[in-house]
Amino acid sequence: MSIEANEEFKPKIVAFCCNWCSYAGADLAGSSRLGYPADVKIIRVPCSCRVNPMFILRAFEKGADGVILCGCHPGDCHYSTGNFYARRRMTMLFSMLDYIGVENGRTRVEWVSAAEGVKFSTTMNEFVEKIHSLGKNVRLGDLRCRN
């Protein structure tokens, strides 16, 4: 029996959060003492539309098991229209990932406002659970980046 078999699967999850809504939402979740798993690593971006499809692919390449993008609700973007573009782009990218055979549960977009600490925490809990059920990401990782 190998050592690895004993190890509990700890997913690595990257969350891209927009500076104006979702990052503040995460803050609120923290100050409201709402829990979310420590597997989620938050990367702050100026706007959800700053997220280039490469960011998502690169996160997977470097060993992420799931990637979630959070931004302001459509219509509430700090830059007026950023999340509308992000929405179309991400739909295209996720559809393509699904097309090449990557489970579509590994990617997600959720709109979280600065007032929605509860939503942030439940979304993250749900997402981590989902990734737990999907298991380790073996289709997109780069072997050289594995430890």
Add this chain to the structure above:
Amino acid sequence: MQELIARAKELLADGTVARVIGWKAGDLPYNPEPAYFEKEEDFDDFVYNSFCGANLSKLMIEACKLEGKTLVCLKPCDTYSFNQLLTEHRVDRDKAYIIGVGCKGKLDIERIKKQGIKGIKSIKGAEITDDAETLTIDTLYGEKTCAFKDAMLERCHVCKGKEHKIYDEIIGESKDTKDAERFAEVEKIEAMSPEEKFAFFQKELSKCIRCNACRNACPACSCRKCVFDSTKFDSQQKANVDSFEEKMFHIIRAFHVAGRCTDCGECSRVCPQGIPLHLFNRKFIKDIDELYGEYQAGEEVVERGPLTSYTFEDAEPGIVAERG
């Protein structure tokens, strides 16, 4: 072809155009290459036959920076690419003189070779004027025949139509070649299980040698600085170390032309490894059609493409999972 050469010479002589972009004979009977023609004697090796699949619209980006007008020969599907370049302000309409050339379907030498026809010396029936149903191929092992339809490029089976979308004059007749559904292949893959999809693309993409031909031939890939030339990009100018790199390259390549790709099929035509690259582009086109309304890039000069515009009611990315 003679009519085309005569007209090109005439325009060159009276100074309307300073140069002509067309195809010249290659070293083999089936590989004409894009070329500039500036003097009358250059036209000795000008060809236009059924092997002239190359899309010349991309050459206009550089040609538009030169002094004087440039005559360019565009097939019906190439005019979509030219329109798309106009949309993106990459070419100057005033510096182009477009001759729309007729097209009766273009041939793919790989498809002929796949039928076991090797040692080709000459091919009869590939001239644009003869409406041959079959090709007669003279090989080292005797004469062989092959149906024109079986030797056609994939893109000609799903032809967008033989109407030139932009031109100054049209020379030559066209013949409709469409005989397959454009999204049939994509739908077939969509119906597969994730494991099958993954295995399919793994098999196809592992052939990639990162020669960048798909990028270089693509009329939509016209950035002066390309992300794939960046030293920060993992699979920059080298063979792939890991299976993910080639997937990333191909996803990003297709993504960067999503909404701008006219489905001209150059990527698949130029791939030396025979990877069906159009499957990526066509998937994006299919998604755009389904989610944001029917859109054919290059059909006309438009203000904004589907990925540079939005509506409030757009589908949420979660639709991908719902569709299953």
